[in-house]
Amino acid sequence: MSVFMDLNVLFSADRSRLQSLVETAAHLGFSTVAINYVFEPTTKKKQEVPSPVPISELIGHLPVVQGRSRPIKVLNRLTVVMSEASHFRPNATEYRAFDLLAIQPTTEKLFHTTCMLCDVDIICISVTEKLPFFFKRAPINGAIDRGVVFEVSYASALRDSTMRRYTIANAVCLMESCKGKNVIVSSAAEKALELRGPYDIINLGALFGLSDADSKEAVSSTCRAVLLHAETRKTASGIVYTRISQQDTLQDCVGSEAPAAKRPKPT
Template structure:
């Protein structure tokens, strides 16, 4: 049985509401969910703090339907920014299992895909995409193991946002060909959640193939989590370069004693 995940459950100060959403997710068959803490870097007073300990939500986490194990609850940080200067890597990132960014401009989207130390790049679904997706940054993100996220909740709330969600998703699929895509809910209440198989079917409307749509709520989510674990534990980068080997004769001549080289020259 596939392990399904919803990596975007909207954080709430209402603990009871958050508990109900997580219980509903477990009942629908999700084995992992992530509570999303949204920080808008465009607002100067916004700061990245420590997330609430998820152990405080339940004394015993609900059991996943069809499995004997309890649901796994993680913390996620999503940064909203419009300029690269607003994004500053912080030690606070390590308090979160996943770090995502919602880029409002093409320049920032390019930087997020190519160089930012994040796990997920979010795609705008509540309005028309302000720029066109280009192949170099998208392929760069795929090569780095960064994933693109589409939220489906706006699409089931409003017909206008449904058009934006489908249109923006199709634009992305033309470039990424369904690779490195995850589908999450962004749910604020239990009624906004849908089962993983329903979401896989919804992925077909977003331009995904049947296999890619299922991966978008299962294996791709797990890969994004593993990328987050690597981000938290990696301490450095090793860069290797291939050494150009000299011809054997030139190498032997260089290693010969200076007196022999001089004698050969005189002859």
């Protein structure tokens, strides 16, 4: 039996709305959801990266997944909307508080940089407007080789006919370049009525240019691969961070002991 996931449920300060979202996701058969904190830096003023609210404070009682005997798993995710290269800070300590890390690049140059260099789990494709660039296979293949996935969300298509056209057009353009590989389909839902069941999403994948098998993987096995990638990324970055800290400490110690070593011995 497949394990279905929705890795993009938008954070809301309204606790009852968020509780309703999680309960509906569990009722539809999703075993895992990720609460998405969207961070869009601006050049006008310095903004702090939002801190995730503990799940126990957001949701009092985790509902049981439909057809299973276990409660739904809820994760925290950060999505950085990057309009300048400086908006994403590699190894920033603020990112460590989140289970998943995503970037939504807004230009072709930033998309290329994100695919080839940025250590993230998900690259978001904008679906609310026409993309200002075309997808090229070189950066997409680079992201696939690094285990990074691309995300297409569908909730915007339910709100407005214009955004529906953009969603389908941008998704089809992506699928033509990546051949349906390393793609997840999530909701980006703001309220419970915007959620759809896993098999409805699998059918929706046909409109995006996905095969039946790739559509099913986009809400199941590929999502599981994202979680594994996130665990590996956090472990690796933690090792790097620890090594850098140790090196700095050793250098400080050597620097403080160096003058003492040069002092003449007392006669």
